[in-house]
Amino acid sequence: MEFIVTAMEKAPVYIISDNIITSLGFGTQANIDKISDGQTGVQCHNDASIYPTPVWVSKITASNLSPAAAQLSSPEKYTKLEQIFLLSVAEALQQTSVDITSKDTLIIIASTKGNINLLGDPGNFSSDRVQLGTMAEQIQSYFKNPNKPLVVCNACISGVLALDVAKRLLRKNKYKNIIVTGGDLVTEFTVSGFQSFKAMSDAPCKPYDKNRSGINLGEGAGTMILSTEKPSSKNNIITIEGGASSNDANHISGPSRTGDGLFNAIRKALNDANCLSSEMDYLSMHGTATPYNDEMESKALGLADLLHVPMNSLKGYIGHTLGAAGIIESIVAVHSLKNNSLYSSLGFEEHGVTLPVNIITRNEKKQLQKCLKTASGFGGCNAAVVFAKQNIKSEQG
C-alpha cells in the first residue's frame, strides 16, 4: 500500500525533558534506577476499597504522595490524579526554559478514566470533576496556560496516541512546544472491570511467558515535553521520527488473532519515520501479559520482520498504567537510547508465544540509535511511534 509522502516541510520533534511518577518513585531517574535494579512496584494489596479480595497492583501510597504534593500550591484543591499530573508536569517543566504560559505551548493529556474515583462520591469536589474536560481545565489553569488542553481518551493506546497527535501538531508548527502528560489511577472501578474480564493475574505479571495469566494494574503519570526547537546543550538528542495508529476492525475487546492491525500501525509508523525495520535496535512493546495480547504482538512482529530485535515489556515493573502507560514506557525507551541500555523484561522466564521474539532477559549495554514503541487497546486500536537518537557528528538541523 503506497502512501504519498510529500516533500513538504516537516518541523522536527525533539524530546526536551520528561518525568515519571509511579510506585517505583518520583522522577524519571528514580524509576529507571529501580528498573535497572530489577525491582518491581507491583505488590499484593488487601484493600477492600480496591477490591473485595487481595489483588496484585502497583499503587502510589498516600505516604509517598502527600509530602510531594505539599510542594504544589494549594494541593487540597486537587484530586489525587490531578496532584500526580501537576507534580509530573511541574518537574518536567523545571528541566527546561519552556514558557507554559505562552500561546505557543499546548498541553495534551492522555487518560482513560481520569477522576473516576469521584463517581458517585465526589467528596469535597464538585461532581463535574469526573469529566475529563473539567479535569483538564484544572491542569491548564494551575499552569496558567492559555490554550484549551487536548484530552486523548483512547483506551490503553492513549499515551502513545497522544505523542502521535503532538507529533502532527508540531510538524505543522501549530505550536512550538507541547507538554504531553498521561495518567490514570488504580481504582475499584477499573480493578473490578478487569476482574470481570478474568484479565488480572493473581501474581506479578509475566509478559510473553508460557505461564502468563493476565495483567497487574498500575497507577502513575508520565510527562514528555516536546519542542520544534533543538535543545542547545544536550548530548543525546532524541526525536520522535514517526508515528501512526490503526484499527483491527475485528472485535471490541479481543485482539486480532493475526496481528494485522498492530502490524499496520508499525509499518505506517516506520514509513512515516522513513525507517526500515532493520534499523530498529530495540522494541518497547505493550506486553500486558494476557494470553491473547502477547500472542498477537508476536504475530505482528513476525509480519513486520522485527522478531530478531531485542524487546521488552515494562508492565512487570510498574503494572499496566493505562493512560499513563504509553508515556511512561516511551520515556524509559528514550532513556534506553540515551544510556545505550537494554533493560530486562521483568517476569519473563519461559518463551510462551508462537513466534521466536527476542525478549531481553538480562540488562545489557549496547549501542542503540532507534527504537519502536507500540500499544494496543480495547476497541481494536493500535499505535506505534519511532524514536531516534541524533548522531552528533551528522547533525541535520
Next chain:
Amino acid sequence: MDELIEKLKVQIIKQLNLEDVEPDEIDADEMLFDADGELGLDSIDALELIVLLDKEYGIKIKNQEEGKQIFHSLKTMAEFILQHQD
C-alpha cells in the same frame, strides 16, 4: 433437568441481551459458541456466562479455559450446575 434448561434459556437471553431470540429457538444440544451458529456468541458472552453461573447458582469459574467445556451447550451447562450446586 428440563426445567433447569428452560430456566437457563430465559436467563441467558436476559444476561446476554439476546433481543429477538425466543427461548424455544434455542436448542439444548446446540453448540452455544458455534462460529456459524444463530446466536453469534463471542468471548464477552462467555465471560457473561461465568457471571451468570456465579450470580444465579453461586458457582465460581476461574477463567475462560475452564468455561469452554461447561458452556459447550445448554445441556452441558445444566449438567454442570446440577453437579456443582450446593
Next chain:
Amino acid sequence: MENTAATYRQCEIKNGEIFLNGKLIFEKKEVPFAKFIKGAYKHFELRYPKFHKMDRLCKLAFVTANLLLEDNQLKEYKPEEIAVVMSNSNSTLHTDSKHANSIKDKENYFPSPAVFVYTLPNIMVGEICIRYKIKGESVFFVSNEYDKEMLTEYSREMIDCGDAKICLCGWVDYTEANYYANLYLVK
C-alpha cells in the same frame, strides 16, 4: 500547504429527530431514548444483531454512522485509507454509572464484562470500524465543548499529509438528561 480536503455529508441526531444533510429523515419524539433509537434501528432496517449488546452511547453512534455511510459512501476506499476522529464531553458516563452500581453492594457484587467494555469512549469507534471494516488511523478526544473546527482541521491535515483519504469525524455524546450526535465526512 493549502488545506484541500473538504467537508461534505453529515448526519445529526437530537431531541428525537434525525437529520441527514440538514433534511429530517426520521422522528420519534416524546419517547425515552432507548425506544427512540430502537425505533430508528428498525425503521432504517439496519439489521445488525450485535446492536442489542451495545450501550446507549454506542447505539447512538452506530445509528448516526449507518445513516451517514449508507449508499456505500466508503466503497471506493481501502480499509487503511479511512480515518476516524471523534469526540464527546461525557466520555462514557452513563455506562460508568451502570458499572459503578454493579459494584456498590458487596453482598451483590457482580461486575459485568459486557457493561465494563463500554466504559471507554473509543469503543464506539471500534464498533463503527468493525461494521464498516475501517482499519486506518483514529483518535478520540474528550472536551467539554464540541470543537468541530479543531476536528475538521485535524482530519484535513491527516488527509493532506497522506495518512488518510477520507475521514469520519464528529461528536457523539449521551447522558440521561441529553444526547447529541453529529457525524460528518471529510475528504
